[in-house]
Amino acid sequence: MDSLTKKPRLATVWLGGCSGCHMSFLDLDERLFELHRRAEICASPFTDYKDFPEVDITxxxxxxxxxxxxxxxxxxxxxxxxxxxxxxxxxxxxxxxxRNFFSVDDVLDRAYRETATQIVGIPSGNPAVPRLLDRVRPVHEVVKVDYFLQGCAPSAEEIYRLLMDLLDGRTPALAGRKFGS
Ligand code: SF4
Known part of the structure; x- marks a missing residue:
């Protein structure tokens, strides 16, 4: 964390998910005020930022x-x-x-041809349509992850306890340090 006089900086990121985890975060309700008192929430899908900032917790x-x-x-x-x-x-x-049970071509076919009400074809070369990876991957397969909070979605209570533990400098009681541990 930053110096004692500065609040720790917190961010949230939304990759391939349904947004339910963020909805659970918003279920913190009035506890968001306590979170705001303890941390600077400086980036999230609800904020407009040009570049991801340096933060303590994401x-x-x-x-x-x-x-x-x-x-x-x-x-x-x-x-x-x-x-x-x-x-x-x-x-x-x-x-x-x-979707990992199917090939990317099958997935695109299903989305843009088989189930489309108006067939406009599979987009290619359109920068607004990101290229799918061959396989969906959990986050720890591509970058180092420090803690894991399971649940679909984790409850607001679990999110709050995890954040308070981290902000207090404790090892989170609810989160696995390593997958499977
Ligand atoms: S874990 Fe569940 S609630 Fe969270 S993004 Fe995935 S499907 Fe949605």
């Missing part, structure tokens, strides 16, 4: 599904002291990784 929702997300999480890792895999999609791939 919660990462979702698995890594695209080349763009792979670059993003590597960048976030370089700028984060404590990285938390936040929810089962980040921890194991979970729902997001269900």
């Amino acid at each position: 919660l990462v929702e979702g698995a890594v599904t695209t080349a763009e997300q792979l670059e993003e999480i590597r960048h976030v890792r370089r700028r984060t002291k404590i990285l938390v895999s936040f929810g089962d999609c980040a921890v194991t791939g979970n729902v997001t990784a269900m």
Whole structure:
């Protein structure tokens, strides 16, 4: 963390997930005021930032599904002291990784041809449509993760306890240090 006079900096990131983990974060309700008192929330899907800032703690929702997300999480890792895999999609791939049973071509075919009400074809070369990775990957497969908070989604109470432990400099009671431990 920064010096005692400065609040620790906290961020959240949304990769390949349904946003349910962030909805659970918002369920902190009035405890968000306590969090605001203890930490500076400086980046999230709800804030507008040009570049990911240097932070003490980042919660990462979702698995890594695209080349763009792979670059993003590597960048976030370089700028984060404590990285938390936040929810089962980040921890194991979970729902997001269900597409791993199929090839990328099959997935694109399903989305853009078989189930499309208007067939416009599979986008290619469009920078607004990120390239899918061959396989959805949990966050720890591509960058070092410091703590894992499981759950789909973790409850607001669990999120709060994890954050308070980290802000107090304690090892989080609820989070695994290493996957499977
Ligand atoms: S862990 Fe559950 S709630 Fe969180 S992003 Fe994945 S599916 Fe959604």
